Amino acid sequence: MDTPNRSSLAFVDRIYQLCATRKITYHSTDHDLFRTFCQALHTLNRLVRENGTDEAWSNFFRSLLRYRFDVSAAPLPFNSTYVAPEHAPTLRSFASRAKYTYPQHANLVAEVVDAFFKLSSCSDNPLLLALRELNELERTFVIVRERRLVEGTQAMLSAHDSTRAFETIPASDASKISICDRIIILGAPRWFPDHMFSAPRAPQIDVVCFRWNLKAWRPTRVLLERSHRKGNEERVVEQQGELIDEPWPEPDWSSIVRSAALSLGQTEDSDAPELVDAQLFALQDDYAVFLEAKASALVIDLEEEEEARICRVEANEIKPGVFLLLRTEGGGGDYIVSMADRLLGARAIACRSLQKDWKRGLRAETARMGIQQTVSRLIGFGAQRADHSNLRNWMSDRSIRTHDKRDFVALMRLIDREAEADKIWQTMGDIDAMHRRAGKMIRRRLIEQVRDADLEKLEKSGRLDFVLPEAEGGRLTAFRVEARAPTIDSIPASRCARVFGHEDEESSSSRRELISI
Amino acid sequence: MALSEIGKCLRFPAGSGWLSLPAWARFFIDIGFTVAKSARGASPRVVAIVTPARAYAAVLCATGVVSAKVSAAGSLSRQEHFDHLRSLPPGTTVNFRETPNSQVKGWLQGALDIGEQSFIVIRLQVKSKGGLTYRIPTEQSHRIEVAVKPLASLPARPHPKTFRANAPLLEFLLRNDDRDEFLRRVELQCAIVGKYAQLREEILETRFAAQCESLAVGRLQDLLRIRRFLENDGGGYLSQVYSYGTLDETPDDLPHVAIFDGSTSFLKGHGKWPNAHRVVILDRTDRQLPDAAAELNRAYASRATDVDTFCPTEPPEELEFLIF
Numbered sequence: 001m002d003t004p005n006r007s008s009l010a011f012v013d014r015i016y017q018l019c020a021t022r023k024i025t026y027h028s029t030d031h032d033l034f035r036t037f038c039q040a041l042h043t044l045n046r047l048v049r050e051n052g053t054d055e056a057w058s059n060f061f062r063s064l065l066r067y068r069f070d071v072s073a074a075p076l077p078f079n080s081t082y083v084a085p086e087h088a089p090t091l092r093s094f095a096s097r098a099k100y101t102y103p104q105h106a107n108l109v110a111e112v113v114d115a116f117f118k119l120s121s122c123s124d125n126p127l128l129l130a131l132r133e134l135n136e137l138e139r140t141f142v143i144v145r146e147r148r149l150v151e152g153t154q155a156m157l158s159a160h161d162s163t164r165a166f167e168t169i170p171a172s173d174a175s176k177i178s179i180c181d182r183i184i185i186l187g188a189p190r191w192f193p194d195h196m197f198s199a200p201r202a203p204q205i206d207v208v209c210f211r212w213n214l215k216a217w218r219p220t221r222v223l224l225e226r227s228h229r230k231g232n233e234e235r236v237v238e239q240q241g242e243l244i245d246e247p248w249p250e251p252d253w254s255s256i257v258r259s260a261a262l263s264l265g266q267t268e269d270s271d272a273p274e275l276v277d278a279q280l281f282a283l284q285d286d287y288a289v290f291l292e293a294k295a296s297a298l299v300i301d302l303e304e305e306e307e308a309r310i311c312r313v314e315a316n317e318i319k320p321g322v323f324l325l326l327r328t329e330g331g332g333g334d335y336i337v338s339m340a341d342r343l344l345g346a347r348a349i350a351c352r353s354l355q356k357d358w359k360r361g362l363r364a365e366t367a368r369m370g371i372q373q374t375v376s377r378l379i380g381f382g383a384q385r386a387d388h389s390n391l392r393n394w395m396s397d398r399s400i401r402t403h404d405k406r407d408f409v410a411l412m413r414l415i416d417r418e419a420e421a422d423k424i425w426q427t428m429g430d431i432d433a434m435h436r437r438a439g440k441m442i443r444r445r446l447i448e449q450v451r452d453a454d455l456e457k458l459e460k461s462g463r464l465d466f467v468l469p470e471a472e473g474g475r476l477t478a479f480r481v482e483a484r485a486p487t488i489d490s491i492p493a494s495r496c497a498r499v500f501g502h503e504d505e506e507s508s509s510s511r512r513e514l515i516s517i
Numbered sequence: 518m519a520l521s522e523i524g525k526c527l528r529f530p531a532g533s534g535w536l537s538l539p540a541w542a543r544f545f546i547d548i549g550f551t552v553a554k555s556a557r558g559a560s561p562r563v564v565a566i567v568t569p570a571r572a573y574a575a576v577l578c579a580t581g582v583v584s585a586k587v588s589a590a591g592s593l594s595r596q597e598h599f600d601h602l603r604s605l606p607p608g609t610t611v612n613f614r615e616t617p618n619s620q621v622k623g624w625l626q627g628a629l630d631i632g633e634q635s636f637i638v639i640r641l642q643v644k645s646k647g648g649l650t651y652r653i654p655t656e657q658s659h660r661i662e663v664a665v666k667p668l669a670s671l672p673a674r675p676h677p678k679t680f681r682a683n684a685p686l687l688e689f690l691l692r693n694d695d696r697d698e699f700l701r702r703v704e705l706q707c708a709i710v711g712k713y714a715q716l717r718e719e720i721l722e723t724r725f726a727a728q729c730e731s732l733a734v735g736r737l738q739d740l741l742r743i744r745r746f747l748e749n750d751g752g753g754y755l756s757q758v759y760s761y762g763t764l765d766e767t768p769d770d771l772p773h774v775a776i777f778d779g780s781t782s783f784l785k786g787h788g789k790w791p792n793a794h795r796v797v798i799l800d801r802t803d804r805q806l807p808d809a810a811a812e813l814n815r816a817y818a819s820r821a822t823d824v825d826t827f828c829p830t831e832p833p834e835e836l837e838f839l840i841f
Binding site: 002007008009010011012013015016018020073102172175193194195198199221222223225303304305306307308311319321 | 529530531532536565567570573576588622651681705712714715718719722723733741762799800802804805806807810813814817833834835837838839
């Protein structure tokens with residue numbers, strides 16, 4: 001059957017038809033040893049969590065859970081190098097130590113580790129066997145939960161006649177595919193976005209997973225108001241045995257935070273570092289970055305129209321799926337600052353020094369009096385917007401001056417520099433103007449470069465470098481945002497906007513900061 | 518034919534032929550039509566619809582809005598229109614349609630009763646150059662429309678403005694008189710906020726047809742009369758499209774109905790016209806869907822009053838629907 005042009009009404013009508021007629025079939029598979037491993041790991045994880053979190057377990061669970069989920073969501077043999085945890089050798093010593101440090105869990109730890117090592121030398125591949133049993137249909141897309149599983153999955157599928165024509169894509173790209181004959185979803189339905197089922201791009205959806213992961217998809221509403229209609233009736237295959245109904249694991253944020261401390265080192269001003277509220281992002285290829293929560297950053301959003309693809313977005317509004325543009329060569333931190341300094345020319349040093357001076361004075365005064373009293377005094381001095389949040393922002397090196405001059409005069413009065421208020425206000429205005437000019441220049445150049453860039457490559461690889469001569473010969477790298485931490489961290493300001501690796505905090509070789517300073 | 522029936526007579530290209538609009542497409546037209554019937558100034562209504570694909574939902578909805586407003590205007594009697602003109606202050610700038618293809622601008626002078634006949638008086642020329650004045654009787658008053666741009670001074674010589682209306686679809690849907698009025702009408706009935714290129718393709722580049730005994734082919738633009746897509750045909754406009762990226766820079770003209778095409782459009786633009794009726798189209802595959810749905814759910818939970826459900830027809834199964 002011919003697929004209509006994607007932008008035609010006939011194409012959209014096909015999508016509506018698929019919603020009404022799509023058929024979901026569940027195919028479960030089993031493997032004794034892997035089931036033993038999964039159930040033991042699941043039980044151990046639950047018991048350890050019940051006793052409160054303990055950092056000592058962090059690496060143990062991180063690597064084994066990742067192995068468990070990866071093998072459950074990709075047709076890879078248990079001994080595949082694509083899924084092997086990097087520090088597997090340490091697991092045995094952890095199990096030995098557990099006999100003394102966690103005697104109540106020692107048996108389970110031993111069971112998990114023993115099963116893991118048996119799996120590591122086992123070439124069974126139950127998901128692939130299940131895939132090979134599916135009937136042949138012309139255009140089939142295989143959807144895997146994580147982008148990192150695409151390569152291994154495609155290699156495995158290409159090695160067999162019956163699956164050679166299948167095309168593997170990550171779940172995050174599933175909405176971009178055209179209408180096909182069949183979509184195969186690997187793993188538990190709950191690991192995938194709801195629209196894979198509720199707005200399908202194929203008449204046939206096959207879910208292939210281990211039987212303890214199988215829980216049928218059910219339509220859910222996103223808007224309030226109770227639906228007065230029954231959802232589509234799907235043929236539900238009841239799983240046998242114990243269901244392990246777990247969501248796909250979030251990145252281990254606490255471990256990434258620890259990696260930041262190791263990778264980015266001590267702060268310049270370690271005695272009294274300026275602390276800022278920062279949003280942590282997990283990026284493509286196991287990199288991560290902190291961005292000041294209320295500051296904006298440049299992002300590329302490929303779903304936007306050409307002119308709007310590059311925009312500045314406040315850090316706490318950046319979503320997974322967009323590309324974050326970060327400086328990865330030519331100095332750490334924000335490239336706009338260094339470019340603005342170039343535009344300021346000979347005045348830059350004096351201007352920045354003045355900026356640092358009054359910020360330092362404000363921080364010292366706040367440290368002396370406490371935030372509450374500082375805010376009260378500022379209000380007494382005529383400040384219009386003095387509150388906790390704004391005071392923190394005014395202390396930050398990222399903010400240049402206040403919006404309202406009355407707030408600025410109050411700040412100057414607080415630090416005994418009222419007589420210079422006009423002069424400092426003017427100088428800060430000059431810095432601000434240069435920041436805006438620098439931002440516009442960089443954005444314009446980036447738009448040109450993005451227009452010429454291989455966006456398909458960017459989409460596929462999740463990372464692309466851009467060289468901007470204006471930014472001191474610096475290099476910017478667009479990283480796909482994989483996840484955003486659920487909470488805000490308070491960290492030294494000097495750690496913001498610096499990309500670091502977090503793949504394995506125990507391995508010093510992989511502890512890396514991407515930027516050269 | 519009545520514009521309220523437009524959903525039934527529109528066709529879209531499929532393969533080598535034309536097909537009737539599917540139920541979901543007619544539903545969006547019906548929703549637009551029904552929302553537009555809500556009075557301007559009444560408590561603004563919000564209709565949120567979650568779709569499996571956003572394409573065409575907003576523009577079909579807008580088609581319903583415009584159809585409803587035009588139908589409503591058509592039902593105004595000549596006398597009501599005359600009374601409205603009579604109530605306007607002298608000096609109000611108006612357009613007077615001299616012929617089916619030309620109009621001229623002037624100042625309203627007031628109303629005049631001669632015997633049993635009433636007239637609207639408009640001046641088209643500065644007094645010192647002759648002061649050409651027309652008296653338009655009640656039954657011809659529909660040829661006068663209030664102009665959007667006021668005339669600072671009357672010209673020495675009237676400059677009729679001609680326009681062309683080459684829209685077979687419109688010719689099929691509206692009678693001559695109604696069509697002339699429709700083409701001259703200047704009123705922001707509908708604003709669509711979304712991605713400019715997508716909307717442009719759906720409105721300008723997609724062919725639709727109306728079919729009864731013969732086939733009349735056109736584009737939705739023939740009906741929507743989007744201001745920024747108008748070629749210089751001299752006529753008025755009924756709708757506008759805005760990119761959500763530049764919404765802050767758009768004028769504050771209040772549309773009767775604002776349609777937000779997609780989650781981001783709604784999240785960035787929902788504060789723009791708080792007094793307009795609003796239709797929000799959400800795509801299930803949109804990464805911003807949870808945020809937009811949460812915002813709508815918050816608004817629904819804090820709604821001042823419950824309104825009567827006015828869903829014209831049962832929503833198709835593929836759609837989620839919330840109205841308040």
